[in-house]
Amino acid sequence: MKIKNLLSASAIAMVVLFTSCSDDENTQSSPAPVPTVALTSPLTSDTNVARNKVVSVNFSVQMDASSINTTTFTLKQAGTPVLGTVSYSGTTAKFVPITVLAANTLYTATVTTGVKSAEGIAIRANKQWDFTTTATVAAGLKAVSLGSAGNYVILAKTTITNVPTSVITGDLGLSPAATSYITGFSLTDFTGYAKAAQVTGKVFAADMVSPTSTNLTTAVENMITAYNDAAGRPSPNFLELGTGNIGGKTLTPGLYKWTSAVTVPSNITISGSADDVWIFQISGDLAMSAATRVILQGGAKASNIFWQVAGQATFGSTSHFEGIILSKTGVTFRTGASFYGRALAQTAVILDGNTVVQPQ
Structure with a gap:
């Protein structure tokens, strides 16, 4: 009878110890996710892109706005930088060219590893994609008749x-x-x-x-x-x-x-x-x-x-x-x-x- 009681006590102790360990593991915080580029606009290899297009990137998580600028988010044509402004809101970054893009021309957009999430984690690799503008001036807004x-x-x-x-x-x-x-x-x-x-x-x-x-x-x-x-x-x-x-x-x-x-x-x-x-x-x-x-x-x-x-x-x-x-x-x-x-x-x-x- 004493041996049986001792075994029961040991079993209870093991259950308590196991449960305690499980609780400790569950209370440990999960590591912050690595940010990724979830979507780009234009898409990779898009053609007939409007010449007044605003180039945008959607990230998988909230980003550090200060890390997104004209150094980390660029647009180039044949290696030559396109002048523009960069803004960030929500999970979206935008590159707005200062002038209308050239017709029927290949452009390369890049988001570098310099961009970081709100937790300070950088994307793992540069994101680069190409698109080609339309050959003609696309029909835009119609002027308001006065x-x-x-x-x-x-x-x-x-x-x-x-x-x-x-x-x-x-x-x-x-x-x-x-x-x-x-x-x-x-x-x-x-x-x-x-x-x-x-x-x-x-x-x-x-x-x-x-x-x-x-x-x-x-x-x-x-x-x-x-x-x-x-x-x-x-x-x-x-x-x-x-x-x-x-x-x-x-x-x-x-x-x-x-x-x-x-x-x-x-x-x-x-x-x-x-x-x-x-x-x-x-x-x-x-x-x-x-x-x-x-x-x-x-x-x-x-x-x-x-x-x-x-x-x-x-x-x-x-x-x-x-x-x-x-x-x-x-x-x-x-x-x-x-x-x-x-x-x-x-x-x-x-x-x-x-x-x-x-x-x-």
């Missing part, structure tokens, strides 16, 4: 106010508000229009004799149609870029969408050809800081750049902006700001010693 709203450098519904002295090239239009809501210009009336020393062009308002009132009604209707067209374009190429802060970025052709405000705290570059189109859908305000600039590159034209802004569009003192502004709420140019484009507002346009020039 209709007769495109006859005006400034078009508003409620008021156009100005702190002298501004220099404006192009016609001004206001409707359904009357001439008295155009202030700061010292207007001289003519039949169906007015003139001002600050305006190289004519000034029109809804209370002027026919056909001015009819023309303005049509232009405002066309402005609203253009706004709705720009706001309704589907399938954006870029969604929430920079979480709304686009300072310092190079913007290639395509459709951009933000569900909140957009800020421009430093210079931005819009890069593409004369045939390319940009549409920026902004659900909140657009705010540009003082002394910052929009710079066009590669032949990009202000007449093909459309800023659809649901909120206020405000441009800081001595800033310079380019493109067609389609604003639902209003446009304000601070002291000394310059603008090359058209300001089309469903409420007011406010000026303060500005230079405004309609695009060619």
